[in-house]
Amino acid sequence: MTAAPTRIERDTFGPIAVPADRLWGAQTQRSLEHFHISSEKMAPALIRALLMPGETDLYFRVADNAAELPFLAEAELKPIPSIWGHRAGNPATNPEDARFVGDAVRDWLAR
DSSP, X not given: OOOOOEEEEEETTEEEEEETTOOOOHHHHHHHHHSOOOSOOOOOOOOEEEEOOBTTOSSSOHHHHHHXXXXXXXXXXXXXXXXXXXXXXXXXXXXXXXXXHHHHHHHHHHO
């Protein structure tokens, strides 16, 4: 019987043989050898989320946040009505935005 080909990976514990056809490294190989790993999966986490991009934000666009909603079990999209783009909601320079964010978060947490 011929042994499957391996490659040597290294980490702080030293070298370890990893199957050549696998994409993981030394730490994953050590985990496989030292811990019972099953196909059992964790239940999905239930996390409430309030997505608040600025309406004019070009980095975290409202449309991108809206596209994420179907993948978030408990999420709400409430864009910040601001001209300040990515800086929308900054309490140091935008008191109106800060007030909007504070009110929205208080309302959301009260539910």
